[in-house]
Amino acid sequence: MQYKPHIQNLPAYKPPKLLSGPRADLVKLSSNENPLGPSPHALAALQDALGQVYRYPDAASVALREALAAHAGLSFEHVICSNGSDEMILLICLAFLDAGDEVVMAEGTFISYMLRTLEMGATPLRVPLHNYTHNLTAMAQAITPHTKLVFICNPNNPTGTANSAAEVSAFLDAVPPTVLVVMDEAYLEFVTRPDYPDLLPDLRAGRPNLVLLRTFAKIHGLAGLRLGYAYGSPEVIAYLDRARPTFNVNSLAQAAGIAALGDNEHVARSRAHADASRACFMEGLRAIGLAPIPSETNFVAVPVGDDTVVSNALFERGFSVTPLGIWGLPGLIRISFGTVEQNQAVLAALGQILPCG
Numbered sequence: 001m002q003y004k005p006h007i008q009n010l011p012a013y014k015p016p017k018l019l020s021g022p023r024a025d026l027v028k029l030s031s032n033e034n035p036l037g038p039s040p041h042a043l044a045a046l047q048d049a050l051g052q053v054y055r056y057p058d059a060a061s062v063a064l065r066e067a068l069a070a071h072a073g074l075s076f077e078h079v080i081c082s083n084g085s086d087e088m089i090l091l092i093c094l095a096f097l098d099a100g101d102e103v104v105m106a107e108g109t110f111i112s113y114m115l116r117t118l119e120m121g122a123t124p125l126r127v128p129l130h131n132y133t134h135n136l137t138a139m140a141q142a143i144t145p146h147t148k149l150v151f152i153c154n155p156n157n158p159t160g161t162a163n164s165a166a167e168v169s170a171f172l173d174a175v176p177p178t179v180l181v182v183m184d185e186a187y188l189e190f191v192t193r194p195d196y197p198d199l200l201p202d203l204r205a206g207r208p209n210l211v212l213l214r215t216f217a218k219i220h221g222l223a224g225l226r227l228g229y230a231y232g233s234p235e236v237i238a239y240l241d242r243a244r245p246t247f248n249v250n251s252l253a254q255a256a257g258i259a260a261l262g263d264n265e266h267v268a269r270s271r272a273h274a275d276a277s278r279a280c281f282m283e284g285l286r287a288i289g290l291a292p293i294p295s296e297t298n299f300v301a302v303p304v305g306d307d308t309v310v311s312n313a314l315f316e317r318g319f320s321v322t323p324l325g326i327w328g329l330p331g332l333i334r335i336s337f338g339t340v341e342q343n344q345a346v347l348a349a350l351g352q353i354l355p356c357g
């Protein structure tokens with residue numbers, strides 16, 4: 001076989017540790033899912049849609065895109081849907097990158113940006129975080145004539161930090177109009193800081209080089225259905241649409257997505273649960289002598305010494321969390337918020353592993 005070296009050299013996906021068999025009781029706090037599950041309206045919509053699964057889905061996701069457009073005060077032409085926002089990251093890289101192009105991103109951010117860049121034979125330029133936050137000044141300076149894309153994760157997975165509206169606005173002003181800025185807002189619904197940027201007005205005003213990535217996997221609790229979307233200029237959206245596999249969004253995801261989007265109560269409940277969990281983790285982690293990074297998301301990153309040792313010790317006690325050494329942040333672990341009981345239990349386990357320092 002004549003494999004492409006830049007794909008052959010990618011790391012193989014390693015599934016998280018056993019979720020079946022002897023560890024079926026494992027408490028999974030490693031994927032930033034919603035412990036409250038999906039909206040009851042989304043579940044009802046799924047039931048209603050089940051009988052139609054013998055048919056192909058609407059290839060253009062028309063009803064869902066209309067709902068998403070109305071949700072954001074944008075037009076249908078500003079919206080595209082995908083099989084999870086992970087697929088959108090792939091689509092963007094596929095559509096914009098040639099071998100040798102450069103992509104600016106942070107070092108210590110969502111790993112897909114780097115993997116999909118490498119997959120195209122392009123070069124990631126990774127800019128270190130500053131105080132666990134995207135250093136947008138340094139990222140703007142890292143752009144060269146070969147840069148096609150910039151990925152910004154705001155709030156950032158895995159550190160949970162967010163950039164302010166002023167920082168993002170200064171960054172957008174500094175970026176050449178030929179470089180596409182991909183702002184991944186997977187966790188936007190969890191943000192509490194008041195100066196978090198609302199970039200929809202930029203799109204309404206016609207900014208051509210900005211794409212906002214969103215997902216139904218986090219606050220909407222539909223991770224298993226695989227549903228993501230993006231808002232962008234009609235020109236960029238139409239371009240991405242050409243690169244999209246025809247039936248990339250299945251019919252169940254389309255039906256559930258519309259119902260989930262309309263369930264403000266479930267979103268508010270999920271946000272309130274994340275707020276309470278965050279307070280619980282901040283207090284609990286500090287009580288055992290740790291210094292958690294302030295979080296704008298549904299997870300918390302915390303320096304623990306040896307991230308592998310501590311993650312393995314938690315695993316032995318029945319909890320799966322994410323060691324961040326492989327994300328470029330050695331010494332930190334990321335813990336997703338679980339139910340009230342799970343939060344208390346993982347804190348108690350950490351307290352046993354790391355007695356008060």
Ligand SMILES: Cc1ncc(COP(=O)(O)O)c(C=O)c1O
Binds near residue numbers: 084216
């Ligand atoms: C920042 C960020 N972007 C994108 C994704 C992918 O989301 P999806 O499940 O919609 O593919 C994740 C998932 O963890 C994420 O954390």
